[in-house]
Amino acid sequence: MNNDFYAQLVNTSLKGRAFTEEILHAILTSQDIELLPLLNAAFEIRTRFHGQAVTIHIINNAQNGYCPEDCHYCVQAKSSRADIEEYPLKSDEEILAEAKSAYEKGAYRYCMVFAGREPSQKRVEHLSRLIRDIKLKFPIEVCVSPGIIDLEKARLLKKAGLDRLNHNLNTSQQNYPNICTTHTFEDRINTLRAARQAELQLCSGVIIGMGEKASDIIEMARTLREMNVESIPVNFFIPIEGTQLKEQPALDPAYCLRVLCLFRFVNPEADIRMAAGREIYLRQMEVMGLYPANSLFMEGYLNTKGTSRSQTLQMIKDAGFSIRSEYSLDDLLREEKSPSCPPSDSATKSLIKGLKDLRPHLLVQE
Numbered sequence: 550m551n552n553d554f555y556a557q558l559v560n561t562s563l564k565g566r567a568f569t570e571e572i573l574h575a576i577l578t579s580q581d582i583e584l585l586p587l588l589n590a591a592f593e594i595r596t597r598f599h600g601q602a603v604t605i606h607i608i609n610n611a612q613n614g615y616c617p618e619d620c621h622y623c624v625q626a627k628s629s630r631a632d633i634e635e636y637p638l639k640s641d642e643e644i645l646a647e648a649k650s651a652y653e654k655g656a657y658r659y660c661m662v663f664a665g666r667e668p669s670q671k672r673v674e675h676l677s678r679l680i681r682d683i684k685l686k687f688p689i690e691v692c693v694s695p696g697i698i699d700l701e702k703a704r705l706l707k708k709a710g711l712d713r714l715n716h717n718l719n720t721s722q723q724n725y726p727n728i729c730t731t732h733t734f735e736d737r738i739n740t741l742r743a744a745r746q747a748e749l750q751l752c753s754g755v756i757i758g759m760g761e762k763a764s765d766i767i768e769m770a771r772t773l774r775e776m777n778v779e780s781i782p783v784n785f786f787i788p789i790e791g792t793q794l795k796e797q798p799a800l801d802p803a804y805c806l807r808v809l810c811l812f813r814f815v816n817p818e819a820d821i822r823m824a825a826g827r828e829i830y831l832r833q834m835e836v837m838g839l840y841p842a843n844s845l846f847m848e849g850y851l852n853t854k855g856t857s858r859s860q861t862l863q864m865i866k867d868a869g870f871s872i873r874s875e876y877s878l879d880d881l882l883r884e885e886k887s888p889s890c891p892p893s894d895s896a897t898k899s900l901i902k903g904l905k906d907l908r909p910h911l912l913v914q915e
């Protein structure tokens with residue numbers, strides 16, 4: 550493809566025009582569209598809306614396991630036999646300590662995830678108290694992933710000061726029955742609608758590599774655009790022993806980068822976040838993901854480990870990006886005295902977080 554083609558991609562995206570199915574399909578699959586100029590085009594859009602800044606998110610499992618749903622990829626699902634450390638809801642003190650720690654580590658946003666189908670009224674009231682406490686004590690944005698909720702509950706969370714609500718699409722409408730049977734794609738859309746109606750910002754992500762086709766990825770990107778979703782975590786499926794969804798064909802780095810570019814073109818203003826699997830599938834090309842994406846998770850994911858904080862911060866610095874935080878990147882890096890190593894063993898079992906990773910503040914209180 551000549552330079553005009555890539556310039557046209559930028560132009561179409563910045564003008565908010567729709568891309569044809571054919572172009573989007575080619576971005577994902579055609580070698581005629583070269584990776585470097587494609588990344589460069591995505592970078593032009595990224596810088597227009599987000600400059601050189603990287604927004605760091607730290608995610609926290611407020612509860613682990615005990616979920617009645619059967620999402621086939623998830624180690625916390627009732628159908629999963631994966632070897633995880635289950636625990637009921639963490640104490641308020643533990644959650645507050647984690648929010649403080651996330652703030653001090655340079656996170657712009659602290660994300661609390663609650664396993665389960667839908668929160669009870671009591672759980673929503675409790676969550677509201679927690680959100681108020683965190684917002685009162687730390688200047689950090691708060692995102693909550695509460696499960697399926699209705700408008701009334703979304704309004705309560707908004708009133709408590711919640712900034713953003715997460716509810717992932719995960720996969721396309723057509724592929725949904727292949728990855729979950731206890732709730733539907735429509736349930737997910739309805740939760741996002743309720744949150745939007747309550748004037749919450751929306752975070753809704755995808756998991757790539759669960760048997761979906763290129764057309765499914767395009768459909769997800771378009772659905773998120775139609776709903777004006779502000780934040781899109783792009784996960785790459787990590788098969789874990791014991792879950793229902795078996796190993797899928799491996800994703801390669803170039804394909805993962807094309808996926809990130811596609812989400813950037815279709816959702817030019819959104820936060821596009823490199824999420825689970827970035828270390829495994831992007832490998833040596835990981836830093837290139839920051840050209841289409843403007844955000845990442847640090848210190849691992851819900852149930853799997855990622856590279857260390859120092860490695861993530863160093864990667865951001867080495868590539869010439871800055872971070873969106875009250876703390877400077879240089880100061881945060883200086884504080885890193887003994888960088889720990891990334892998971893050296895690619896066996897998925899060794900990637901599963903233990904209690905030490907999931908509840909680093911537990912011992913402090915007991």
Ligand code: SF4
Binds near residue numbers: 619665666
């Ligand atoms: S993804 Fe969420 S709802 Fe689905 S099984 Fe896991 S914790 Fe439960």
